Amino acid sequence: MEKLKVQIIEQLNLEDMEPSDIENEEPLFGDGLGLDSIDALELIVLLEKEYGIKVEDPKEGKKIFESVKTLAEYIESRKN
Amino acid sequence: MSYVYLESDNIISSLGFTTNENIDKLSKAEGGITLLDDKELFTERFPVSMINRNTLLKRIENTNLSDEYTLLEKIIILSVKDALKNSAADISSEKTAIVLSTTKGNIDLLDKSISDKYPKDRVLLWSLAETIAKYFNNPNKPVVVSNACISGVMAINIGADLINTEQYNNAVIIGADIVSKFVVSGFQSFKSVSQEPCKPFDSERVGLTLGEACGTLILTNKPSDNNCNIVYAGGATANDANHISGPSRTGEGSFIAINKAIKESGINAGEIDYISAHGTATPYNDEMESIAISRVEMESVPVNSLKGYWGHTLGAAGLIETIAMAHTMRNNILFKTLGYSTHGVSKNINVITETGNSEVKNALKMASGFGGCNAALILKKLDK
Amino acid sequence: MKNYISSYCKIKNGTVIVNNNEVFRSEANDLKSVVKEIYRSIKPGYAKFFKMDDISKLGFIAAELMLKDTNLKNRYNDSEIGIVLSNSSSTIVTDSEFQDTIQDNNNYFPSPAIFVYTLPNIMIGEISIRHKFQGENAFFLNEKFDSIFISNYVNSLINNGKIKACLTGWVEYSENGYEALIYLVEQDGNTEHTEENINIIYNK
Numbered sequence: 001m002e003k004l005k006v007q008i009i010e011q012l013n014l015e016d017m018e019p020s021d022i023e024n025e026e027p028l029f030g031d032g033l034g035l036d037s038i039d040a041l042e043l044i045v046l047l048e049k050e051y052g053i054k055v056e057d058p059k060e061g062k063k064i065f066e067s068v069k070t071l072a073e074y075i076e077s078r079k080n
Numbered sequence: 081m082s083y084v085y086l087e088s089d090n091i092i093s094s095l096g097f098t099t100n101e102n103i104d105k106l107s108k109a110e111g112g113i114t115l116l117d118d119k120e121l122f123t124e125r126f127p128v129s130m131i132n133r134n135t136l137l138k139r140i141e142n143t144n145l146s147d148e149y150t151l152l153e154k155i156i157i158l159s160v161k162d163a164l165k166n167s168a169a170d171i172s173s174e175k176t177a178i179v180l181s182t183t184k185g186n187i188d189l190l191d192k193s194i195s196d197k198y199p200k201d202r203v204l205l206w207s208l209a210e211t212i213a214k215y216f217n218n219p220n221k222p223v224v225v226s227n228a229c230i231s232g233v234m235a236i237n238i239g240a241d242l243i244n245t246e247q248y249n250n251a252v253i254i255g256a257d258i259v260s261k262f263v264v265s266g267f268q269s270f271k272s273v274s275q276e277p278c279k280p281f282d283s284e285r286v287g288l289t290l291g292e293a294c295g296t297l298i299l300t301n302k303p304s305d306n307n308c309n310i311v312y313a314g315g316a317t318a319n320d321a322n323h324i325s326g327p328s329r330t331g332e333g334s335f336i337a338i339n340k341a342i343k344e345s346g347i348n349a350g351e352i353d354y355i356s357a358h359g360t361a362t363p364y365n366d367e368m369e370s371i372a373i374s375r376v377e378m379e380s381v382p383v384n385s386l387k388g389y390w391g392h393t394l395g396a397a398g399l400i401e402t403i404a405m406a407h408t409m410r411n412n413i414l415f416k417t418l419g420y421s422t423h424g425v426s427k428n429i430n431v432i433t434e435t436g437n438s439e440v441k442n443a444l445k446m447a448s449g450f451g452g453c454n455a456a457l458i459l460k461k462l463d464k
Numbered sequence: 465m466k467n468y469i470s471s472y473c474k475i476k477n478g479t480v481i482v483n484n485n486e487v488f489r490s491e492a493n494d495l496k497s498v499v500k501e502i503y504r505s506i507k508p509g510y511a512k513f514f515k516m517d518d519i520s521k522l523g524f525i526a527a528e529l530m531l532k533d534t535n536l537k538n539r540y541n542d543s544e545i546g547i548v549l550s551n552s553s554s555t556i557v558t559d560s561e562f563q564d565t566i567q568d569n570n571n572y573f574p575s576p577a578i579f580v581y582t583l584p585n586i587m588i589g590e591i592s593i594r595h596k597f598q599g600e601n602a603f604f605l606n607e608k609f610d611s612i613f614i615s616n617y618v619n620s621l622i623n624n625g626k627i628k629a630c631l632t633g634w635v636e637y638s639e640n641g642y643e644a645l646i647y648l649v650e651q652d653g654n655t656e657h658t659e660e661n662i663n664i665i666y667n668k
Contacts, residue, residue: 119569123569123572183583184582187559190559190560190563191563191567192567203556203559204552204553204554204556204605205554205605206552206605206606206607207607209605210607221606221610221613223604223613224604224605224606225602225603225604225605226554226583226584226585226603226604226605227583227584227585227588227601227602227603228583228585228586234602238602238617241617241620244620245616245620247616261566262559262562262563262566262582265562265565265566265572265574265579266562266574266576266579266582267579268574269574269575269576269579270576270579270580316600316626317600317601317602318543318598318599318600318601319547319588319589319592319597319598319599319601320592320598321542321592321593321595321596321597321598322593323593324580324586324589324590324593325580332598333598336543336598336599340543340626344624344626449583449585450580450583450585450586450589451583451585451586451588451589451601452589452592452593453585453588453589453601
């Protein structure tokens with residue numbers, strides 16, 4: 001999950017953030033990390049580029065991107 | 081009282097190479113969106129509205145346009161030439177302004193496969209405009225506006241302002257964008273392109289369809305033809321100040337722009353009898369527009385979107401849709417909203433479902449775009 | 465009707481001038497470092513800044529500095545304040561960055577976060593969101609800063625009542641360098657909004 005956090009910070013230009021600033025179960029959107037709709041689209045690109053996972057329906061993203069934990073679980077499930 | 085008249089125009093799009101060819105297709109409710117399989121543009125097959133390449137090449141050949149001009153420049157030159165046929169305006173006069181609306185201009189020149197065929201600065205928008213001005217021997221510095229998807233409407237507002245402030249007598253307004261890998265990739269990455277031809281205001285709309293077009297509209301304070309009776313009445317822009325890619329949920333910017341345009345026109349809101357909406361068929365845009373229309377109390381006014389015919393032609397959209405609006409007013413014909421079948425926005429706006437005749441005296445054009453920008457423009461028909 | 469320039473900010477070669485005073489100097493050569501240094505010196509506490517492309521950052525930071533002591537929001541309604549900007553190269557640096565993500569079909573990952581900044585008016589959107597300005601918008605392209613055209617256009621917007629104040633100027637960035645001048649045009653003030661006076665501050 002640490003590697004994933006580094007990738008998120010890099011892909012989304014989260015200046016001044018360290019991986020340790022992101023809690024595993026903290027919401028990525030809304031009140032948590034405060035990401036927005038463009039960030040969600042950018043996370044879709046990250047999944048495809050780094051993990052070869054295609055998310056066709058952006059609505060699907062909502063559940064996947066709830067937190068770093070859900071995202072890591074999703075990547076794990078798609079690997080198998 | 082002096083007016084700014086809409087004297088002459090041209091549209092080059094998937095529906096044809098003259099305004100008449102385009103209007104004829106609109107009248108028959110025939111759209112120009114087709115499924116395209118072109119790996120150079122996108123990895124998968126997708127619906128898009130393209131200018132017919134074979135016909136285009138023939139016209140370029142017949143006009144002796146050399147390859148010193150880019151594809152987009154050739155299209156613009158053909159469009160302006162055709163519009164000039166029915167105008168008294170002298171494009172080589174210092175009293176004639178050229179106003180160009182485009183979002184990405186010659187952006188295809190960034191692609192490494194063609195970038196070395198043209199001077200490096202040709203990808204810059206002012207350079208594109210100066211190439212056109214030079215072709216037509218226009219002595220003035222062209223005005224270039226690039227303000228996302230409201231550029232076409234803005235270019236008309238700006239051209240009318242140049243005439244109203246007596247800086248010029250005529251303005252040749254050009255709006256143009258082509259379908260490029262750059263633009264297709266960008267909108268696809270935004271997941272805003274529909275897999276099927278777009279469905280404005282429909283309950284099953286899922287996104288827009290891209291298109292390419294060029295429109296030319298000649299504005300003048302002194303038309304050659306006494307029957308010229310469509311005039312520019314007012315226009316405005318406003319910003320949502322909410323989000324750079326999503327429209328306001330309350331339609332705030334659009335609401336402000338419409339109100340300012342109406343105020344400038346001197347027409348009462350209740351006298352507007354037709355609205356040409358932006359209607360891109362993305363879920364948020366169409367919903368936002370329905371809210372804005374409701375807030376200015378125009379829910380009962382017939383409204384359509386022409387994106388189902390031409391797709392979203394970006395910098396050309398507002399211009400060609402205004403040219404179609406002027407035609408609607410001259411001939412009192414309302415075009416149905418192609419792609420619409422089941423009402424899919426929260427407000428009960430009066431989406432046009434059948435093409436037919438209806439008197440139109442005052443009409444409103446709406447547009448919205450990335451960056452939270454919104455524009456409105458009002459045309460009025462003079463009594464004869 | 466006469467209008468006036470009530471405040472301005474000029475950023476070029478690492479030097480920041482606000483209303484005739486040099487307020488900051490950066491030794492960095494690249495725009496990326498310069499705007500970051502200026503941001504850190506004025507601490508606006510606006511995390512979205514880091515999501516912007518470099519030219520939007522430049523326009524954003526110039527607007528931030530120019531507006532600092534103008535008390536603008538207390539004097540006008542949101543819809544009375546417009547933004548009219550111009551430049552030569554549109555968003556060419558960001559365009560090239562996006563082109564790099566699509567040039568190679570074997571490494572084709574178009575970035576939506578870059579694409580959205582390939583429109584020059586996004587900078588206007590960013591400044592509008594930050595300060596909640598909802599009036600007229602326009603982004604024009606000229607080979608060189610055209611003080612005659614832009615002053616005529618802004619005067620017309622104010623004189624026909626569409627807006628009462630306007631952030632105006634030139635924000636340029638290409639491989640040849642960067643330059644920003646943002647100034648405020650209002651109906652009152654000391655420096656008349658004329659081509660001559662605009663050129664004086666542009667050449668500072």
